[in-house]
Amino acid sequence: MNLDCKGLVCPEPVLKTKKALEELEENSVLEVLVDNIASQENVIRFATKQGYTSEVEDLGNNEFKVTIVKGYGCSVDTKDSLNESNFLNKTVFIKDDKVGEGELGSMLIVGFLKSILELPKLPKTIICVNKGVLLTTADENSDIIEIFKNLEEKGVEIFSCGVCLEFYEVANKLNVGKIGNAYGTVETLLNSEGTITL
Numbered sequence: 001m002n003l004d005c006k007g008l009v010c011p012e013p014v015l016k017t018k019k020a021l022e023e024l025e026e027n028s029v030l031e032v033l034v035d036n037i038a039s040q041e042n043v044i045r046f047a048t049k050q051g052y053t054s055e056v057e058d059l060g061n062n063e064f065k066v067t068i069v070k071g072y073g074c075s076v077d078t079k080d081s082l083n084e085s086n087f088l089n090k091t092v093f094i095k096d097d098k099v100g101e102g103e104l105g106s107m108l109i110v111g112f113l114k115s116i117l118e119l120p121k122l123p124k125t126i127i128c129v130n131k132g133v134l135l136t137t138a139d140e141n142s143d144i145i146e147i148f149k150n151l152e153e154k155g156v157e158i159f160s161c162g163v164c165l166e167f168y169e170v171a172n173k174l175n176v177g178k179i180g181n182a183y184g185t186v187e188t189l190l191n192s193e194g195t196i197t198l
Contacts, residue, residue, distance in 0.1 A: 038162025094132035
């Protein structure tokens with residue numbers, strides 16, 4: 001089955017992929033065409049989360065074909081070594097690159113994230129939207145990227161809104177975490193036992 005998602009914005013490629021997979025029988029193949037990196041990564045991550053095998057082919061001109069085999073395969077959980085007791089089922093939702101205004105606001109966001117890093121229990125997920133994506137695309141030698149990378153090394157999942165990255169024209173500057181999508185964000189927020197918004 002072929003699914004053309006070119007020209008669609010988040011979360012449409014993931015939602016259309018989800019619907020198509022629901023209609024397919026087991027061991028069927030779905031080919032999804034997308035025209036940006038964010039959609040490509042989001043479709044692959046959705047398929048992987050469902051337990052399906054997927055691969056991507058670069059067709060050139062910023063077009064990609066994601067091939068998904070509907071059927072459960074074997075995979076290795078790379079987080080087996082992480083102790084789940086080190087995490088709270090909470091999400092940190094970052095909507096801006098500052099807490100407040102100006103230089104003080106920039107200092108505060110660094111301070112808050114550095115404090116999270118020192119807590120005995122960490123949030124499972126950090127989601128950056130709107131100007132929050134400017135934090136994950138900051139200079140790779142900046143304090144904020146170092147903090148995010150330390151959180152990621154400890155097992156915290158970090159996502160940056162794909163539409164936001166494209167809006168601010170920084171999709172190619174992502175220095176930590178993964179590109180996220182609206183479907184995954186809403187799913188995470190609804191399954192979280194609490195959300196902290198910065």
